[in-house]
Structure formats: C-alpha cells, structure tokens
Amino acid sequence: MNLLECHSQEERIALLEKHVEPFRERADKHDKEGTFPHENFETLQEIKYPALTIPKTYGGGGINLKEMLELQEVIAKADGATALSIGWHMGIVMQLGENNAWNEETYREVAEDIVANGSLLNNTASEPATGSPTRGGRPETTAVKTDNGWTITGRKTFTTLAPILRYFVVSAGIEGTDKVGNFLVRRELPGVSINYTWNMLGMRATGSEDLILENVELREEDFVQEIVPGSKEPAGWLLHVPVCYLGIAEAALDYSARYAQDYSPNSIKGTISELPNVKQKIGEAELLLLRSRHFLYSVSAKWDRSSREERMDMRTELAAVKHSVVNDALEAVDLSMRVVGAKSLSLENPLQRHYRDVRAGLHNPPMDDMTIMQLATDAYTRNQ
DSSP: OOGGGOSSHHHHHHHHHHHHHHHHHHHHHHHHHTOOOHHHHHHHHHTTGGGTTSOGGGTSOOOOHHHHHHHHHHHHHHOHHHHHHHHHHHHHHHHHHHHTOSOHHHHHHHHHHHHHHOOOEEEEOOBTTTBOGGGOOOOSOEEEEOSSEEEEEEEEEEETTTTTOSEEEEEEEETTSSOEEEEEEETTSTTEEEEOOOOOSSOTTSOOEEEEEEEEEEEGGGEEEEEBTTBOOOOGGGGHHHHHHHHHHHHHHHHHHHHHHHOOOTTSSSOGGGSHHHHHHHHHHHHHHHHHHHHHHHHHHHHHHSOHHHHTTOHHHHHHHHHHHHHHHHHHHHHHHHHHGGGGGSTTSHHHHHHHHHHGGGGSSSOHHHHHHHHHHHHHHHTO
16 A cells, blocks of 8 residues: 555554654664665655555645655654655655646646656755855756757755756846746756765764756756845645654653653662653753743744735745744754763764754744844834
C-alpha cells in the first residue's frame, strides 16, 4: 500500500510512521559521515510521498498545507535532515499547483513524472555573491536568449537534495535586461554538474551541494516564470521549515524524558524524573512545544481555509510562526540537554545532533531580523 491509496490523514500518518522508523536508526551514521541518505528517499518514493502535494487532477494526493505539515513532522521526529530536504520539494510543487504559476503543459509534464517516478524538484536561488535570495540580490547566474531558446551559466549554492534532484528551478538574470527569471533545468542536460562541497556543522545529510551550470541549452518554454528578487507573495508552504525544527525538538524532549525516567544514580531513591529541577526543565520544554504546535497548526489551518486575497495579508503571520517555533525549538533542545547533562555532549548521544541540526533553522528564510522589523511596521501601521 502506498500513501496515494490511503483514505484518510490518519491512515497516511500511520503508514508513514511505519516506514520512517529506520530513518531514526540511520540518522547518526549519515550525520557522522556527512553522507546523503539515499535509502530514506528511496523509501519515500516507494510509498509515493513526493506525489502527495501534487493536485489530484494530475494524479497526486492533493493534500492541504496542514496535512503536509503533519506528515513532515512525522519525518522530522525520525530524521530532521531528511524532513527539511523533502520539505522543499513538497512545498514548491504544492505552491506551483495552487497558483498555476507555470505554463500548464510544463507543470503537467513535471507533475506526472513526480507521480509516476517519484522525481524530485527544488529551487536553486542562493549564490556565493548574493547570499540569501530573500535579501533581494540580483543573481549572477545568467540566461542568454538564443534562436532555439536559452543558454544558462552560473553557480548555485545550498542546492538541497542535489544528489538526487531531477529538476532544478534556477533563478537567473536575463542578459541585456534588468529582468530575472526562473528556468527549469533538467539534471540530464549537458553542462549540468554537482560540486560536492557540503560540509557543515548541522543538517549534514541534506545534500545541499553546489549546482554548476556551463552553457546549458534550454527550450523556450523552460523559462517558466519572471520574478522580482526579494519580493515574493506570502508562502504558506514555507511552514515546512518550522515544523521540521519542531519535530527535531520533540525528538530531543522524548529522549530526555525517557532518560530521566530510566536514570537512577545511587545518590537518590528512584529516578531523576521526580527531582523538582528535572521536572521543571521537562515541563518548560513541553510548554514551549505545545505552544509552538498550536501556533503552527492554527495558522496553517487558517491558510487552508482562506481565499487568495486573504492569504496576501498573512505574510507577517507566517513569518512570526517561523520565528517563534524555531526559537522555541532551540530552547526546548537546550532544556532537554540540561536534563541529560554532560552525556548529551557525547558524539554517541543523539542530543548533540539535534542541537546542531536545530540551529540551522536560524538560517532558513525568513530571517529573524526581517520578521521583527515587519512586526514593528505592522504595529505602527495599526496605530496610525
């Protein structure tokens, strides 16, 4: 049975939980070795996970945002790196299907490939010179118009899922104009290569390598969308970022709670779980995650029931969720480590990996400083 054959979200969650359990067991190995978890994605492809956010009209699951986040949370509790990686694909294909942003024939071709073969897609926007694309820098990657279509040349960083992506949605400046566009680049094209540079402190198994494009020839229709750098519509799908870090923090808290219930030093009777200072830390972490889940899922449910016009007013709200959930997750992991003590720093302990992975959330969009400035602007506007 695969996820497209399930009749309810409850069935999907149960089936996914069963299949992702091995992810938890492999996470430490891939983190230590800095390797990409091909096995995890083969499993997700076998159960048709990449097709769940494709609209039903193209053969996909047509799930909504809240449902997607619930499933992403399941994966994140098992392996945060895998959840963050697949989350980009899941959210982008959902947004493209909802907004009809591409030519219908192009989207249909990609969507049907995802449904049939589990092919994966991601945006590639970051570059060494421009930094985060949310800051608005013009990409140095350049597209040149030709008689038959386009040629594109450049280098992209942080290309998550690079080892297995079939489709790269590449932002590029259009030569001779001030325009910037997104171009659909297929992996098999001549001139496309991956430079394996990813060697980071956290999220070591996301395969976020460099994409190299050398005079890659594209069709006319591969220019899929004109964009304005740094100016994007509110995107509910980006909530896959905070739910990933929520899942990591939940895994950390579960570990520390089990540890507290099992650990019995000879200086006390019973386990440390009944010590007031331990219960305080466990309770504080639980409160942080409970608060985060309510904020995250209430806003995602609001997105699902809102019209397109109403969604345009949700930018700050979406950013606030990311800011709040990620920072609460950081604190919850810290509290979990304080319960376990120095043993949490052992390279054999999963808490040290959760600690490194959860910090990556600070560097995923939108950035905290931009969110706080926008919240201040909203407060001023409300009181004018």
